[in-house]
Each structure stands twice: as structure tokens, then as C-alpha cells.
Amino acid sequence: MDLRIRSLIKDIKEDNHLVLKALYNYMRPEFLSWFSRHYYCRIEDVEDAYQRSFNIFYFNVREDKVAMQEIKASTYLFSIGRNIMLQVLNKEPKNKTSLENVHEHALEHVSIDYDMEDAYRKEVIVRLLNQLDETCRNVLVLSFYRDFSMESIASELNFKSESVAKKKKHLCMKKLKELVDKHNIVRDSLA
Amino acid sequence: MDEELEFEWIENYHKGRLSLDERQAFLEREQADAAFAGKVRSYREIMDGIAYYGKQQPFAETIRGWEQEIKTQAETDGLAAHPATTAQSTAGKKIIPLYRTYVYWAAAAVLMLIVSSVLLLRPTPADTRALYETYYRPYPDVFNPSVRGEPGTTTASAREKASAAYRAGRYPEALQLFRSLSGADRQEQDNIRLYLGNCYLALDSLDAAAKAFLSIGGDSHIASQAKWYLAMTYLKAGTADRAKSVLHTLADEGGSYADRAREILQKIE
Secondary structure, X not given: OOOEHHHHHHHHHOOOHHHXXXXXXXXXXXXXXXXXXXXXXXXXXXXXXXXHHHHHHHHHHHOOOEOOOOOEHHHHHHHHHHHHHHHHOOOOEOOOOOHHHHOHHHOOOOOOEOOHHHHHHHXXXXXXXXXXXHHHHHHHHHHHOOOOOHHHHHHXXXXXXXXXXXXXXXXXXHHHHHHHHHHHHHHHHHO | OOHHHHHHHXXXXXXXXXXXXXXXXXXXXXXXXXXXXXXXXXXXXXXXXXXXXXXXXXXXXXXHHHHHHXXXXXXXXXXOOOOHHHHHHHHOOOOOOHHHHXXXXXXXXXHHHXXXXXXXXXXXXXXXXXXXXXXXXXOOOOOOHHHHOOOOOHHHHHHHHHHHHHHOOOHHHHHHHHHOOOOOOHHHXXXXXXXXXXXXXXXXXXXXXXXXXXXXXXXXXXXXXXXXXXXXXXXXXXXXXXXXXXXXXXXXXXXXXXXXXXXXXXXXX
């Protein structure tokens, strides 16, 4: 089941959930076990990291963003996982110096992807958006993903007026910006 | 400039809504003012991140569903859903003071109440079994060997015998015969897997049936059929969540099983 990425591309692009689910279930135990042993974190953090890593894995394969398609799916997933732990969840490895030699999955972490920094930055925003309340998330997603006008957002989310929706959007954006700044301070202190 | 207006300016630039002159002014300010340039960079990252959140949300929900299934299954089987903690939980057991056990019992009782009320609202195995009885029909023997095979050869006759047993509902015999076939090409191999799965399903070997249907790839000529019968297997087994997951896929695909999949989903959701 530990297939090369190249052999999975077709199923992933066709959104074959049977294959995706089987792959998800197959790689999960090893991922959880390895990251729990090598990082300072709770098991819930590793589960979170796994879901995020698999999500990135899925979109990168779908969008042809994997530069090295001959590597194993698990190697690629572990490489994403390491960056998620450090850059998104701010979790440090237990032993930075020996980590590269601990497991084959840790070896290939360079040049697997075309533009992963961008993906991790986005993943940070996803994590922080989940810390906002649902209304805030909806306002921001309608505005920046669905490109709704303020009038449409007000009507969709039952705000009294366009200006109330606009005020809410600004407040939500401000809160999110504060969370991002805080996250960057913590991340910089770990680097 | 007021913070709100400044953000609006950045947003309008990001969304390409500034006039040529406004755009020029924006770029000049960005070049001259490092603090403003930093804000632009930061807001751009945030806006891109929000758009990414919207894009990835449906698949993230799917993953959460799988994760939930794993945990539910692990609880049912009495296993830890996260292997790494199994050793820890058995190694470092603590002694809990007696008075604290009352709290745990109370919490457990409340949890039991919540869980049982949730379970009461969910489709029971009997419900899903009834749906299975309503919707399940053995897959018809459409891949007729007398047309596709080579009459007179051993393989063709074994295939014909298997099909004849299957058509007559003699599933144990059909199972034996289909298992002896290897299939000349991928298409025929998948056909055999589909009939094998149907035999197992009829004989109540539900694990084996699920495995047979799962072994038919997403790019197979009978991928939809495999999913449909996999859903039937899960319904028969009383695992509504799994059945729903497969039925949703069929409904979304919009093929010949989509209407029936939606009908069942309406009944169990």
C-alpha cells in the first residue's frame, strides 16, 4: 500500500475517496507513532498535524505541486508533517541534531515541493481562522473566497445592514491579524 | 490614514479594484513606506490564507469524518485510536483517590446518557438492514461468458459454470468457481471481483465482500457498481456511517446509482 506518488496521481485527481481513505488509514498509525516519539507535543497535536498534512498532500498532488513524484507517499507526508509541526503548530523536535538520521521519512525534506513555504503560511491562517467564532469565519470566507459584496454578505448572514457587515468584517480581520502576529512572534522565537 | 480605510485600500488593490491612478499611488506608498509594505505583505498572506481555507474546507470535513470513524471503530473494538499512546497508558497508571472516582462515575453516567440519546437518534442496524433488503439486488450476470469467452476452452467453461451457478442463486458453488478464475485482463478480473463480492454478500461474509468491492479501483469500468455494492455491504453490516460516506460519493458522481443513493441517504440522515 505504500505507493509512489506517481501511482496515486490518477486516483487523487479523480477524487477516488475509496483509495484516499484507504491511504489515510494506512499511513496514520506510523505517522502518529513517529511524531509522538520525536516531538514535544500531545497526541491531539499529532492527530491535528496528520489531518493537515494529508490535506496538503491531497491538494499538492491534485494541483501538480509535487516535484518528486517517484518518492513514497509516506515520505512526502512525513516531510509535510515535519514542517506542519514546526511552522504551523509551533512544536519542536526532541532532538534537532539527530532527527535527520532517525528515520528514512525524515531524510527527504528538501526540494520535494515547488512552493511549500506558501502552503504552510496558508495552513497557519487556516489554523488561526478556526480560533475565530463561526460568524467571523463566514464573513471572511464569503468576502475573500466567494468574493461576495458587502450587501450580499449582509443578506446571507442576516446582518441589519451593509455597514454592520462591513464593521464586522473589519473587526474579524483585525482579530485574525492579531493572532497571526502573535503566531509569528512565537515561531520566530523557536527558529 | 485610518486603519480601516488603509485595510480597505490594501484589499481593493489585492482584488484588482483600484483605478490606474490609485494603483500608482498605492505602489509609490508601498515603495516609500516600509511599515506600510509590511502591512500589505501581511494582509495579502491573510487574504490568500482565507481563500485557501474556503477551498480546502470540503476535503478537510471529509478527513474529519474519516478520523471520527477511526475513533468510533477503535472505541467499539476497545483499541486506542492513536497507537503511540497505548504503551504510555498501560505503563504509567496512577492511583486515583476514592472520592475522585465518584466524579468519574458521575461524568461517565452523563456521558452514557448523551451517547445513548445520540445512538437512539441514529439508524440502527435493523434500519440499515431493512434498507439493504429494499435496495439490494444481486448484480445481474451481464458479462456473459458465451459472448466474451472462448467456448470449448477450460477457462470459458469454468466461467460459464460460475455464471450459471450465480444466476441460479447457488452462491457457495458460484463462489468456489469464481475463486478458481484469474481473469485474462484487468476488466475481466474486476468483473470476477464484483461477482465474488456479490457471492460473499449473499452468504453474509461481509468483511470478504467489502474487501472484494474495495479491490476494484476507482478507474475501473465498474467502479460505480463496486461502490454501490460496497454501500449495500455496509448497510447489511449495520455500519450506517460507512454506508453514508460511499453513498454520498455515488450521489455526487451523478451516475446511474445517484438517484438511489440519494433516496437511501434521505432515509438514513
